[in-house]
Amino acid sequence: MPDTSRDKMTSVIRSARLSVAPMMQWTDRHCRVFHRLMSQHSLLYTEMVTAPALVRGGARHLLEFYPAEHPVAVQLGGSDAAELAEATRMCCDEGYDEVNLNVGCPSDRVQSGAFGAILMTQPDLVADCVSAMRAASSVEVTVKCRIGVDDQIPEDVLPQFLQKMQDAGVTRLTIHARKAWLKGLSPKENRDIPPLDYPLVYAMKQAFPDLHLSINGGISTEAAVKEHLQHMDGVMVGRAAYHQPYDILGNADAVIFGDTRQPLSRVEVVMAMQDHIERHVAAGGKLSQITKHMLGLFAGLPGARNWRRILSDGAHQEGAGFDVVRDALLAVDAR
Incomplete structure (x- = not known):
């Protein structure tokens, strides 16, 4: 029999050349249906869903999506390995193509729950979490992270973090090319004020050639997507894909994926x-x-x-x- 799980993974990896970032209150299932009409190939992400909400809160309705959304990935938030494993099983049962762990969100609510960007300071815990998630998953488990937080030196901590993830069996990550300041900046300010460090992210691809690495942060044009793809395996676009969706997605299938079909106007x-x-x-x-x-x-x-x-x-x-x-x-x- 054909290995359909491997075929699905190969398809999702190809789609990860261009993805739309998980964005709270924005990338719900209606948004994803809309985005899918513009690009048949780009990888779409859910809003972050917390593992406690699924496992303890019974909020399985948060995982609902339409078949037309494929390929679609779910992003989980959490820091308890057993709970994340159970949430991952739920996501796989629902039919998602990928399960992603959030190690990048800087909001106060996320920090108080001991997950999100603050986990950059606990790479061993993240490794334990993704190991448990992978053991419970029938699809690929990925990670979205920052280059560092607060007073961390990204040039030191980011390669150490990536090595931990690789050792835990993760093969695909998305790196937001900004540090997150958990003390002193709001979540909105964290999207704009910390400087972007694209060269550091590029250097991580050179240092970890076996990892599939996507870059995220401040990418707002099709031309910028194409430029980043000269250095990286994939590009994740956030706010620009929401505020100017056709500019990012309208010609993506042809330009990024080589699809010869006429795109919808x-x-x-x-x-x-x-x-x-x-x-x-x-x-x-x-x-x-x-x-x-x-x-x-x-x-x-x-x-x-x-x-x-x-x-x-x-x-x-x-x-x-x-x-x-x-x-x-x-x-x-x-x-």
């Missing part, structure tokens, strides 16, 4: 969302839960402001449906 993406929107609204959902993710589709084009205004105002009205989206589309010059 922006207008075609909107129309392709109709069935998903109508099913969601018919089931009692609100239009705004979907359209909030679509506001940046026409960024930089004439009429983009009208598109955002009509969607923002109309999607919150009682009984709002796809007609609001159609009206917003008429206000855009998408030629």
Whole structure:
């Protein structure tokens, strides 16, 4: 029989050439359906889901996703190896293509739970966690980390951290090329103020040629993605993929993955969302839960402001449906 698990891993590794970062309150399942219409190949990530919420809180509904989202990875937060292993089993049962451990989020809530970026200071604990997760997983377990935190010297701690992960059996990591300051900076400030150190991340690829390493942080254009791919195995894009999704994803299948199929235009993406929107609204959902993710589709084009205004105002009205989206589309010059 064919080794389907190996085939799936190979497919996901290929998709990891370009991925959309896990972003709290942004990359939910409606956002991922929308992004998938623009790129059939890019790897999509869930918002971070905490292992305690799944194992102790019974919040398995947080793992729900649509089949059309594949390839899709789930990001877990936690620091208890046994709990993360159990959460990983749940994720595999749900059919995710990858399970990722968050070692990069700097929020106060995450720090208080002893996971996220603060785990950069406890590489042995992270190694124990990923070892337990790998033992419980039928798919690849990966890690997303920072180059360091607080007073750590990234040139010292990052290679040590990567070595620990490699020794624990991890073969694929994403590195956010900024240090996280857990004392003195807010989560928002941590996304902008600490300087980016792309050369250090590039150097890690040279030092660890057997690891599949993706770079993340401050990457906002297709040209930048292509440049980073000259040095790295993959690129993860965050806010730009959310605020200007078509600029990042619209031509990604051709430019990054060599797919010769004609990509959907922006207008075609909107129309392709109709069935998903109508099913969601018919089931009692609100239009705004979907359209909030679509506001940046026409960024930089004439009429983009009208598109955002009509969607923002109309999607919150009682009984709002796809007609609001159609009206917003008429206000855009998408030629």
